Amino acid sequence: MLSSSVGKSSLMETTRRPDIVFVSGQGSWLTDSNGKKYLDFSQGWAVNCLGHSPEIVARAVADQARRLINPGPAFFNEPVINLADLLVSKSCFGKVFFANSGAEANEGAIKLARKWGSKHKSGAYEIVTFVNAFHGRTLATMSASGKAEWEKLFEPKVAGFPKAKLNDISSVEAEITDKTVAVMLEPIQGEAGVIPAEKEFLQDLRELASDKGILLIFDEIQTGIGRTGHLFAYEEWGIEPDIATLGKGLGGGFPISALCAREEYCCFEHGDQGGTYNGNPLAASASLAVLKRVTERGFLQDVRAKGEYLFQALEKIADRIGSVRGRGLLAAIVLKNPLAGDIVADCLKSGLIINAPKSNVIRLSPSLEVTRSEIDLMAEVLLGASKNINSSAMYMD
Numbered sequence: 001m002l003s004s005s006v007g008k009s010s011l012m013e014t015t016r017r018p019d020i021v022f023v024s025g026q027g028s029w030l031t032d033s034n035g036k037k038y039l040d041f042s043q044g045w046a047v048n049c050l051g052h053s054p055e056i057v058a059r060a061v062a063d064q065a066r067r068l069i070n071p072g073p074a075f076f077n078e079p080v081i082n083l084a085d086l087l088v089s090k091s092c093f094g095k096v097f098f099a100n101s102g103a104e105a106n107e108g109a110i111k112l113a114r115k116w117g118s119k120h121k122s123g124a125y126e127i128v129t130f131v132n133a134f135h136g137r138t139l140a141t142m143s144a145s146g147k148a149e150w151e152k153l154f155e156p157k158v159a160g161f162p163k164a165k166l167n168d169i170s171s172v173e174a175e176i177t178d179k180t181v182a183v184m185l186e187p188i189q190g191e192a193g194v195i196p197a198e199k200e201f202l203q204d205l206r207e208l209a210s211d212k213g214i215l216l217i218f219d220e221i222q223t224g225i226g227r228t229g230h231l232f233a234y235e236e237w238g239i240e241p242d243i244a245t246l247g248k249g250l251g252g253g254f255p256i257s258a259l260c261a262r263e264e265y266c267c268f269e270h271g272d273q274g275g276t277y278n279g280n281p282l283a284a285s286a287s288l289a290v291l292k293r294v295t296e297r298g299f300l301q302d303v304r305a306k307g308e309y310l311f312q313a314l315e316k317i318a319d320r321i322g323s324v325r326g327r328g329l330l331a332a333i334v335l336k337n338p339l340a341g342d343i344v345a346d347c348l349k350s351g352l353i354i355n356a357p358k359s360n361v362i363r364l365s366p367s368l369e370v371t372r373s374e375i376d377l378m379a380e381v382l383l384g385a386s387k388n389i390n391s392s393a394m395y396m397d
């Protein structure tokens, strides 16, 4: 059925993909059209927080699909009401708006902050964001991002996103003017190579935002829903943002994202925000199934314990090739040499999926249900690949 050269399909070419077609997945494992199995430590870039095709999500979606797929966003439906209640009860936020992708949730956060600025801060609209930040691929979220490679793309950008440096509070202070309405950041910069914000920096940022009367926005699209061993990463630092966005793990692979805000900042008026698929019961039922599992007693404790086990395994490998950073089950090895792409390709050949957000950074974001023996197996393959690549790199020199 499939042509032998899948790379020449009718799909628009937007990235380089290997000649592999995946046909099924279960937990930490994917199977391609030749029957080859792969251990997946990327999980769609931290999306499948319960692994591939978890039974509870599959059942929730199938049941909901038979009952009601989409009454339209102008009406209430039961799953979306329950999901909003659940997120509010587990967080510091008062209300939630649902969307379909991370970028769309971040667009919502930007719009909400600008709306609040127009109503309560004399039209202030600038949002301080960060060098190397990643907030998505719409025009506004690309403008809010700080990827050097994007600087010249799709000009002109959306204005109003001055850039500060992560973990440098004076660089934030320097960008704040009477036009500033918010500061927006990832508590751990994901695409930049898993770079955590420091506790003291985040506490200073919280204080600064409160003093200046501006909003603190956390993009928790990659860090949220248990990824770092807490339901939300902000819990770890003992501070609370005013607005946060969720995506990726929220639907366990099903497309859904959320814009969460403290009640006093929920200032959208009718018609300001919406979307055809936003808050549909099918996506909400997938997310309810995910959250039911992730909030089970002991689940996040187990994620933290497995995170420690993962970091121990990585430290042993990294001794030879670089250093390890991250939190919970979001981990990176920072290599001494820019060989991440080669290591990722060698692992893929051996049936291990990991990814390289930077030429010198390998990122791992396995299922939160990953087992210790799967971590052992990953470490074995990764060690082999790092030996292969390092020795051939030395040979080439």
Ligand SMILES: *Cc1c(COP(=O)(O)O)cnc(C)c1O
Pocket (backbone or CB within 6 Å): 100, 101, 102, 103, 104, 106, 134, 135, 136, 137, 186, 190, 191, 219, 220, 221, 222, 247, 248
């Ligand atoms: C993935 C990601 C996004 C974008 O999410 P999409 O669903 O791809 O639009 C935004 N912010 C962060 C931190 C992300 O990791």
